[in-house]
Amino acid sequence: MSANSAFEEYLRESDYSVTRARRLVFAALENQEPQSIAELLKNLTSIDRASVYRTVTLFEKLDIVRRIQIGWKYKLELTEQFNFHHHHLICKNCGTIIPLRENPTIEASILALATEYGFKPIDHQLEIQGYCSTCLQKMTPAK
Amino acid sequence: MSANSAFEEYLRESDYSVTRARRLVFAALENQEPQSIAELLKNLTSIDRASVYRTVTLFEKLDIVRRIQIGWKYKLELTEQFNFHHHHLICKNCGTIIPLRENPTIEASILALATEYGFKPIDHQLEIQGYCSTCLQKMTPAK
DNA sequence: GCTTTTTCTGCAAATTTATCGCAATTTTTG
DNA sequence: CAAAAATTGCGATAAATTTGCAGAAAAAGC
Numbered sequence: 368m369s370a371n372s373a374f375e376e377y378l379r380e381s382d383y384s385v386t387r388a389r390r391l392v393f394a395a396l397e398n399q400e401p402q403s404i405a406e407l408l409k410n411l412t413s414i415d416r417a418s419v420y421r422t423v424t425l426f427e428k429l430d431i432v433r434r435i436q437i438g439w440k441y442k443l444e445l446t447e448q449f450n451f452h453h454h455h456l457i458c459k460n461c462g463t464i465i466p467l468r469e470n471p472t473i474e475a476s477i478l479a480l481a482t483e484y485g486f487k488p489i490d491h492q493l494e495i496q497g498y499c500s501t502c503l504q505k506m507t508p509a510k
Numbered sequence: 511m512s513a514n515s516a517f518e519e520y521l522r523e524s525d526y527s528v529t530r531a532r533r534l535v536f537a538a539l540e541n542q543e544p545q546s547i548a549e550l551l552k553n554l555t556s557i558d559r560a561s562v563y564r565t566v567t568l569f570e571k572l573d574i575v576r577r578i579q580i581g582w583k584y585k586l587e588l589t590e591q592f593n594f595h596h597h598h599l600i601c602k603n604c605g606t607i608i609p610l611r612e613n614p615t616i617e618a619s620i621l622a623l624a625t626e627y628g629f630k631p632i633d634h635q636l637e638i639q640g641y642c643s644t645c646l647q648k649m650t651p652a653k
Numbered sequence: 654g655c656t657t658t659t660t661c662t663g664c665a666a667a668t669t670t671a672t673c674g675c676a677a678t679t680t681t682t683g
Numbered sequence: 684c685a686a687a688a689a690t691t692g693c694g695a696t697a698a699a700t701t702t703g704c705a706g707a708a709a710a711a712g713c
Contacts, residue, residue: 383690384690386680386689388690389690404671405669405670415691417671417692420670434579436577436579436584441579473620476615476619477636477638480616480638481640484599484642485642485643486601486642489639489641490638490640491639494635495620495623495624495634496633497624497630497631500629503628526660526661527660527661527708528709529708530709531662547699547700558664560700561662561663657710657711658711659708659709659710659711660707660708660710661706661708662705662708663705664706665704667700668699668700668701668702669698669700670698670700671696672695673695674693675692676692676693678689679691680687680688680689681687681688683686
């Protein structure tokens with residue numbers, strides 16, 4: 368029964384225990400749209416608020432999750448380590464988040480740019496705000 | 511004495527009054543490093559906390575300011591409308607924020623990418639985390 | 654410039670979001 | 684399986700953000 372997921376192995380390697388709370392928080396984020404802390408808490412009623420915060424803080428430190436900014440608020444999602452690396456299109460009108468699969472040209476330019484400054488890039492985020500095709504259609508007639 | 515700044519004209523065009531609080535918040539952000547709300551409040555003791563929040567919220571709606579994510583916290587800076595468009599290198603070790611001037615290749619790729627999805631891009635942010643040259647030098651001997 | 658109307662701001666209170674200390678529980682170790 | 688170490692839940696707090704409303708400041712109309 369040593370069905371260790373990559374996640375559990377990573378926790379152990381990092382010298383942290385594999386606990387019920389951590390497994391559940393991870394599971395709640397896996398294969399999901401980015402979620403706010405409020406949403407996470409709602410989906411995890413069997414875990415105390417404080418533990419969810421503590422877990423998320425730990426996960427961020429270990430680069431298991433990251434925040435993405437959605438207007439005034441933020442949401443959480445797994446990092447590329449446990450998810451494909453991707454960026455987002457965020458519709459300013461309806462709030463839809465469209466994940467973009469990795470784009471070699473952009474990724475390469477980003478690395479090259481950072482390196483020019485003697486900087487060693489580890490991670491990056493690209494978020495694009497605008498209007499999705501659905502909203503554009505609804506809006507066009509208006510003007 | 512109608513020395514109207516672009517900022518004040520923009521507020522008027524958008525049907526909002528030009529007030530003392532708005533001028534001061536704008537001034538506090540102008541030509542500065544990105545600031546947290548806490549820092550803004552500290553620099554703006556003559557304006558009530560609630561008004562600073564309200565002003566920042568309005569500014570965000572009008573695309574005058576945007577948030578950038580710095581680890582677990584966020585900071586505010588003026589958007590390209592009142593500042594040069596740029597991205598950031600953020601050192602994971604010392605926390606330094608290095609502004610990057612616009613890079614035509616990246617900008618073009620970003621626009622092209624969004625357009626492929628029928629998306630109309632309005633704004634975007636690119637944040638790169640890693641290690642700055644200074645920290646790299648200090649760290650190298652260690653291993 | 655002065656009055657009226659409309660839009661902001663300050664203030665105090667209320668909400669919401671996040672953190673803390675510590676005893677009890679769970680996980681790891683051997 | 685027992686002992687040691689790490690983590691959780693709980694209640695209490697603290698920090699961050701929002702709200703209602705009366706008074707003040709800005710815009711609009713003479």
